[in-house]
Amino acid sequence: MSRHKCTKELYKAFLQASSVRYSGLALSEVSPSELSHDGISRWLKDKNFSPKDVWIKAKSLVDFEENCLLIADDSVLSKTSSKKIDLVNYQYSGNKHEVVAGIGLVNLLWHGCKQGQSIPVDYRIYDKDTDGKTKNDHFCDMLSLAKRRGIHPAAVVMDAWYSSLKNLKAIRDHGWVWVTTLRKNRKVNRDVSLETLDIPDEGLQVHLRGYGWITVFKFVAKNGRIDYVATNMKDPTCDDIKKIIKARWSIEVYHRELKQTCGIERCQARTGRAQRNHICLSIMAWLDKHLRRITEHLSLYQQDQRWNLKSH
Numbered sequence: 240m241s242r243h244k245c246t247k248e249l250y251k252a253f254l255q256a257s258s259v260r261y262s263g264l265a266l267s268e269v270s271p272s273e274l275s276h277d278g279i280s281r282w283l284k285d286k287n288f289s290p291k292d293v294w295i296k297a298k299s300l301v302d303f304e305e306n307c308l309l310i311a312d313d314s315v316l317s318k319t320s321s322k323k324i325d326l327v328n329y330q331y332s333g334n335k336h337e338v339v340a341g342i343g344l345v346n347l348l349w350h351g352c353k354q355g356q357s358i359p360v361d362y363r364i365y366d367k368d369t370d371g372k373t374k375n376d377h378f379c380d381m382l383s384l385a386k387r388r389g390i391h392p393a394a395v396v397m398d399a400w401y402s403s404l405k406n407l408k409a410i411r412d413h414g415w416v417w418v419t420t421l422r423k424n425r426k427v428n429r430d431v432s433l434e435t436l437d438i439p440d441e442g443l444q445v446h447l448r449g450y451g452w453i454t455v456f457k458f459v460a461k462n463g464r465i466d467y468v469a470t471n472m473k474d475p476t477c478d479d480i481k482k483i484i485k486a487r488w489s490i491e492v493y494h495r496e497l498k499q500t501c502g503i504e505r506c507q508a509r510t511g512r513a514q515r516n517h518i519c520l521s522i523m524a525w526l527d528k529h530l531r532r533i534t535e536h537l538s539l540y541q542q543d544q545r546w547n548l549k550s551h
Contacts, residue, residue, distance in 0.1 A: 250520050252524075283517060307350055316342040342364060399420045
């Protein structure tokens with residue numbers, strides 16, 4: 240039996256380099272240390288990596304003095320072809336527009352408005368059976384922790400899922416501004432739905448029931464999709480909101496890169512601890528690749544191509 244043990248750096252390097260197979264068996268086949276498949280599985284199950292490890296790595300990339308946004312959103316790590324994996328729940332996937340079996344991941348990105356860099360600073364795994372917390376609970380927990388860590392955003396940005404009165408008030412209690420989409424049937428003024436209002440290009444002040452005065456903008460996409468975007472920002476302009484909406488797209492790009500270049504949803508380990516460790520190491524692998532993107536001006540996909548060329 241091999242005496243060699245897996246390491247965090249080796250596992251991250253494997254996630255960065257592989258583009259097809261992300262299993263412990265695949266790592267054992269390419270490892271220069273003659274690691275056994277079983278040894279890798281035991282290592283992944285026994286370690287205890289957490290969101291704090293991501294923050295320790297990410298905070299050196301965060302400019303605490305720069306005007307920034309905090310962008311929150313969730314993603315489902317698909318496990319539709321897997322059975323008996325801990326943390327898997329049936330939940331709605333915005334990407335697939337249906338309920339799927341997967342692990343829910345709630346993410347928080349720091350977005351520097353000057354350089355346009357987006358850095359993951361926190362995340363939570365949604366598994367109410369484990370901790371009794373909803374996605375909204377995790378969202379509020381991450382914002383409170385971000386404030387204690389010294390992050391002071393120009394705005395917190397999220398989609399309609401996180402636009403509950405409780406969440407909006409929590410952000411306001413931090414002394415922060417929020418920008419969010421609202422569903423078309425959200426009630427404002429005297430029990431009026433947003434979709435019934437005539438909203439000018441410069442926005443419309445409305446009274447959000449249970450909260451107070453806010454400004455709502457209406458954006459119509461080329462395909463006919465209508466988005467209602469609201470904020471408690473003082474005197475917001477349409478251009479202000481458009482820039483923030485554009486910045487919010489970075490979290491969608493982040494989710495896609497995690498899945499396509501770091502194998503975050505490809506782990507087949509059955510235990511929740513192994514899944515948690517794999518998810519954390521995948522995010523840390525993304526941070527390594529992002530740093531290389533900044534220093535060497537190589538996209539994550541170009542880095543994958545170079546790894547593939549070397550392997551051949």
